[in-house]
Amino acid sequence: MRSPFPQLDIELSSKEKLIWSGQPDQGLKLRGQDAFLIPFSLIWLIVPVGILLSGEENVQNNTPFPFSIIPLIFLAVGAYLLFGRFLQDAWRRKRTVYGLTDKRAIIISRSGTKSVPIGPSLELNFKQHSDDFGTIQFGAAPSFLASANSGSLSFWSGAPPVPTFECVPEGANVYREIKRLMEL
Numbered sequence: 001m002r003s004p005f006p007q008l009d010i011e012l013s014s015k016e017k018l019i020w021s022g023q024p025d026q027g028l029k030l031r032g033q034d035a036f037l038i039p040f041s042l043i044w045l046i047v048p049v050g051i052l053l054s055g056e057e058n059v060q061n062n063t064p065f066p067f068s069i070i071p072l073i074f075l076a077v078g079a080y081l082l083f084g085r086f087l088q089d090a091w092r093r094k095r096t097v098y099g100l101t102d103k104r105a106i107i108i109s110r111s112g113t114k115s116v117p118i119g120p121s122l123e124l125n126f127k128q129h130s131d132d133f134g135t136i137q138f139g140a141a142p143s144f145l146a147s148a149n150s151g152s153l154s155f156w157s158g159a160p161p162v163p164t165f166e167c168v169p170e171g172a173n174v175y176r177e178i179k180r181l182m183e184l
Contacts (some may be wrong), residue, residue: 002018002047003018005097005099005107006033006073007097008099008108011099011106011108011115013057015103016101016104017101017103018050018098018099018100019101019177019181020101020177021099022097022098022165022168022169022174022176023036023092023093023094023096023097023098023168024096024098024146024167025092025167026090028086028087029086029088029089029090029167037080037081037085040081040165044077044081045075045078045079045082045111046080047071048071048075048076049075050071052072052075053070070127076106084127089159092110092159093166094109096110096166097114098165100157100165100174100177100181102118102181103118103171104116104117104118105118105165105178106127107164107165114163116163119179119182120183121184122138123140123143124136124138124176124178124182125137125141126172128171128172129167132169132170132171132172133167133169133171134168134170134171134172134174134175135166135167135171136164136165136168136171136175136178137160138164138165139162139163140160141160141161141162174182
C-alpha cells in the first residue's frame with residue numbers, strides 16, 4: 001500500500017507493509033494544560049502592560065535603556081503564551097505525518113522522524129476524544145509537573161513529550177490495529 005504522503009514512502013523499507021497513514025486533526029486546539037496556561041499568560045501580560053501604561057513618567061525620568069526594554073520582552077513572551085503557541089501548535093500538526101506498518105509506528109515532523117517498534121513489550125496509552133478522533137501514546141507519558149520542569153518546550157508548545165499519534169481520525173480503529181500487531 002502506497003501512502004498519500006511521499007515523505008512517508010521514503011521511510012518505508014521494502015520488507016514493511018504500510019497498514020495505515022494519516023495526519024493529526026488540523027486547526028487550533030485547546031488542551032488540558034490550557035486551564036493553567038491561559039490564566040498564567042493573562043497574568044504575565046498584565047505586568048508589562050501596567051508598566052508600559054505608566055511608562056511615560058519613566059521615559060521622562062530618563063530610565064536606562066535595559067530597564068525600558070524589559071517590559072517589551074515580557075509582553076512578547078506573554079503574547080506567545082496567550083496566542084502564538086496555538087498558532088505554532090497548528091503549524092506543527094499540519095506538517096506532521098503518521099504511518100503504521102506491520103513492524104513499527106512512524107512519526108514524521110519538522111523536528112525529525114521517530115520510529116517506534118511494535119512488539120509485545122510496548123507500553124501503549126489511548127485517549128478517545130469527544131468526536132471520532134483519538135490520541136495514541138507510545139510509552140509512558142511524564143506527569144504534568146515533570147513535563148513542565150523538563151526544560152523542553154513541549155509543555156508550552158503543545159507538542160507531545162513521547163512519540164504520539166495525536167488527534168488521529170478513527171483513533172479507536174488505529175489503536176485496535178496496533179494492539180493486534182502487538183500480539184503477532
